[in-house]
Amino acid sequence: MQYIDIDTLKFDDKGLIPAIVVDASSGKVLTLAYMNRESLKISMEKELTCFWSRSRQALWLKGETSGNTQHIVSITADCDRDALVVAVNKDGPACHLGTESCFTNPVFDSEDNHAFTPEGLMRLIEGRRTEKKAGSYTTYLFEKGIDKILKKVGEEATEVIIAGKDDDRAETIYEIADLAYHVMVLMIQMGISLDDIRDELASRHVIDHKVKQEKMTGDAAKQ
Secondary structure: OOOOOHHHOOOOOOOOEEEEEEEOOOOOEEEEEEEOHHHHHHHHHHOEOEEEEOOOOEEEEOOOOOOOOEEEEEEEEOOOOOOEEEEEEEOOOOOOOOOOOOOOOOOOOOOOOOOOOHHHHHHHHHHHHHOOOOOOHHHHHHHHOHHHHHHHHHHHHHHHHHHHHOOOHHHHHHHHHHHHHHHHHHHHHHOOOHHHHHHHHHHHHHHHHHHHHHHHHHHHHHO
């Protein structure tokens, strides 16, 4: 990957550049802060967010006192090179008020345009479990219990296999969506969160990376 030289970034007349911090897993915007050249270099060296505090006029290593550190996954500049997006894995709340994100005050919501997210679907499914809705298929599954939910997961997994075996892309997508939904119902029933699954997948990625590195080292030793 070709990285740009930080000397090509456009800092303002106070030597600052806005840094939009987002959760690397969910894409959720966490905070807007500012960096100068020194704090950006520290951030890259430590792989921890370091900002310039405009109120204190000093460097600010996020989490140094609170423990709510932000581990940097990537830093990307916009097309004009005058703003940054910093993707992080966070150890705690991003906001000094103790909330996950600094952006918690709704200003406007469209009645016509909606964004789908797995998190939103999980909340809807949870709502059907805690506040049962007459005629809801999801509520029906919870009322029938774990055996019914597991049966549906098994049936949908079979449907995915059949569609995949037929090499029917559209049908496979449809059946995978059905399977994902029923797996989410199972997750809610068992108290499993999306973060639990993300953490498990992330741990496997690390293991896979180590195995790959070990294999490369072994292959090199044979040459």
